[in-house]
Amino acid sequence: MGAVADGELLELEESGTRVLVLAASRRPPSADEVLREHLAISAGVPAADVELSHACAVCGARHGRPSVVYPTTPSGRPWYADVAVSDGAIVAAVGTRHPLGVGIEPAALDSGRVIDEAAFHTLERDALDALDPARRALVRATLWARKTALLRAMGHLDFIEPSRLALSIPGEDGGVGRIVRTTPEFGSRWREVRFHDLSMPGNRAASVAVLA
DSSP states (O other): GGGTTTHHHHHHEETEEEEEOOOOSSSOOHHHHHHHHHHHHHHSSOOGOOOOOSOOTTTTTSSOOOOEEEEEOSOOOOEEEEEEEEEEEEEEESSSOOOOOEEEOHHHHHOOOOHHHHHHHHHHHHHHSSSOOHHHHHHHHHHHHHHHHHHHHHHHOOOOOOOGGOOTTTTSSTTEEEEEEOOOOTTTTGOOOOOEOOOOSSEEEEEEHHHH
């Protein structure tokens, strides 16, 4: 299948999730095209038969990860899928076990204090301030990619301010992040949420959030 032929395929440990990473190009395929082909290969169905819905099942708005209308698994359970794009680089993830979300963020040298206060918990901001400036931008981008992926995986829930969540610090958690400070909305399942960081071309960070 043409759209995904040059991509790198990754299997995330024990999560049943397959991730496709396509490097940036001048004429990248559309995000939906990549996601459909990745899902078709994983499920063993023609890409033309894959049906995605971008409408939220609760409110009808276009937010969060898409729903997979077809195919289903052999047992009739749904596939989970998401895709994200940054300057032509595309990450698509599919799986059958857990809801998932994808986030990609550019590594800006300085996003500004106001933005950081809205995006990051005080524990995260303290950790970022302690880093060498040469490393800080990519760590900040990775944290934000993780939170973006989490919110997409969750879909329709009451709005959660990103700064209320504290995640483990990239580079100190082996590339598989966890929530270390949570909110009541998650109940007990926050303990099983995992963030799988990806190696990306260019000055950007990407992560796949896998829910319990």
